Amino acid sequence: MTTLPLLRGNKVSLDDALADDDNILHRLDYPQKQEEFWSHLISLKADIEASVAFHLRARHCQVADEADWMFGSYNVCIPICINPPSENHVLVRIPLPYKVGEENKPGNVDEKLRCEAATYIWMRENCPSVPIPSLHGFAFPDGKTFVEPSCVSLFSRFCWQIGRVVRSWLGFPTSCPYVGLQRRGALSTGYMIIGYIKSGRMLSDTWAVHLQDMARRKTLFKDLASIILSLNRTQLPRIGSLTINNDGIISLTNRPLTLRLQTFENEGIPAIPDGSTYESVEPYLLDLLQCHDNRIYHQPNAIHDVKDGQEQLAALTMMRGLLHQFISRQYRHGPFVMTLTDLHPSNIFVDDGWHITSLIDLEWACAFPVELQTPPYWLTGRPIDDIEHGEPLETFEKVVMEFIETLNEQEKRSQGSNVSHAQIMRKCWDRGSFWYFQALHSPKGLLRVFNEHIQSRFCEEHCTQSIFDRTVSPYWCIDAERLIQKKVEEEEGYKDGLRKRFGSYSGSSVAS
Incomplete structure (x- = not known):
């Protein structure tokens, strides 16, 4: 059977590609784009070494062998040895433009870097107890570079410090604790230089093995609860993401940048516009639903057949109609709290006892409504759309209650807020808000989660009655039936494209 390569050594057959809900035709382009970007980075080795040496005031830096480069879903981390043969290493973290929508929406790489750098700095200043890698410096694609004060001359450092003091006296926001400068020859990719994590390993390495170990799980939940409470001590004025401008000023003025937004844009699907922030909950949730609508309009294989189209449109229509059932007027205008929206086992480093030693990948952190700060969906190792009624749901609910109780215990010890986040989390679980919010943030899982956990509540x-979908789906838009038919025809064209793609590779060296 002919298969074609995807990223991370995965392969896909034609049958699987035709049945997949994702736009596989788009994803088949990733391996070639990764190879091209890899070659581009290799050509920049000397520039990368020079940039790190500049930031760390090192005599010499050496890029690690390409076999040691770490390609993630949205970034590549390149290990750099400082003054070899020493054991001192840092990581140069560079966004992958072919994964974050840079081609369709130029500026996404810059946006991602600015949000991540701002989040690192904000967390270091406001949540020093949360373990994150050190940030040695960063630069944006326009060449604006930020270095630690020790990297510049005493005179430059003095002028920079005076400027910060004067801004503070005048009541203006002070600049970040990094000195900004325009550096010639800066990497056009943009980058961050972060410390190497020397203790612990990814939680995902041992998650399946020790998931039922109550002692380890309790330790993990306590540390997660402490991190959540530390983040929640600082209430924020609106829904959005932190960003940093070229003057080094951090502000909550970026749209709430979750990985879903740039994933949509990477596939040509419009998402939340730049600069959109929200001072109340409903407009944000409605804009998220609009992203789901845009997926229907713009993804070529969004609807497989008439029945599938009716089910999806009915679910989206009801998600809008039921919105008020799952949010509280009490928290409509806040509190808004910093939330790590991409906190999963591969972004958590732990020791052998599952104490958290570090968190990584902070670029998707957002100021979220407190009710959207839910227990992690991965607590029993199942995807969100695979937690069915019966034993899977019963097991999941048991672990969720365990997590909420741990949060409650830690909250009582800290006594740092008038708002009980554990109680809010419990109420959201009881009224089904957990499932509503998870559906909103899961393009592939929305329909399944709606059918399994939301619709059944009412x-x-x-x-199980198709008449419901046939009755409700016309209210998604005017002439919905015609739209569904158009999308079914569009998918046939998409499938023809897949067949041609596989046919053109049949018998070639990349097929198997």
């Missing part, structure tokens, strides 16, 4: 009979 009328279980409708979950």
Whole structure:
């Protein structure tokens, strides 16, 4: 059977590609784009070494062998040895333009870097107890570079410090604790230089093995609870993401940048516009639903057949209609708290006892409504759309209650807020808000989560009656039936494209 390569050594057959809900035709381009970007980075080795040496005032820096480069979903981390043969290493972290939508929406790489750098700095200043890698410096694609004060002359450092003091006296926001300068020959990719994590390993390495170990799980939950409470001590004025401008000023003025937004844009699907922040909950949630609508309009294989189209449009229509059932007027205008929206086992480093030693990948952190700060969906190792009624749901609920109780215990010890986040989390679970919010943030999982956990709360009979979908789907838009038919025809064209793609590779060296 002919298969074609995807990223990370994965392969896909034609049958699997045709059945997949993702735009596989788009993803088949990734390996070639990764190879091209890899070659581009190799050509920049000397520039990368020079940039790190500049930031760390090192005599010499050496890029690690390409085999040691770490390609993640949205970034590549390149290990750099400082003054070899020493054991001192840092990582140069560079966004992958072909994964964050740079081609379709120029500026996404810059946006991602600015949000991540701002989050690192904000967390270091406001949540010093949360373990994150050290940030040695960063630069944006326009060449604006930020270095630690020790990297510049005494005179430059003095002028920079005076400027910060004067801004503070005048009541203006002070600049970040890094000195900004325009550096010639700066990497056009943009980058961050972060410390190497020397203790612990990814939680995902041992998650499946020790998931049922109550002692380890309790330790992990306590540390996660402490991190959440530390983040929540600082209430923020609106929903959005932190960003940093070229003057080094950090502000909450960026749209709430979750990985879903740039993933949508990477596939040509419009998402939340730049600069959109929200001072109340409903407009943000409605804009998220608009992103799901845009997926229907713009993804070529969004609808597989008429029945699938009716189900999806009915679910999206009801998600809008039921919004008020799952949010509280009490928290409509806050509190808004910093939330790590991409906190999963591969972004958490732990020791052998599952104490958290470091968190990584902070670029998708957002100021979120407190009700959207839910227990992690991965607590039992299942995807969000695979937690079905019966044993899977019963097991998940048991672990969720365990997590919330741990948060409650830690909250009582800290006594740092008038708002009980554990109580809010429990109420959201009881009224089903957990599932509503998870559906909103899961383009592939929304329909399954809606059918399994939301629709059944109101009328279980409708979950299996196609007449419900036929009746409700026309209210998604005017002439919905015609739209569904158009999308079914569009998918046929998409499938023809897949067949041609596989046919052109049949028997070639990349097929198997």
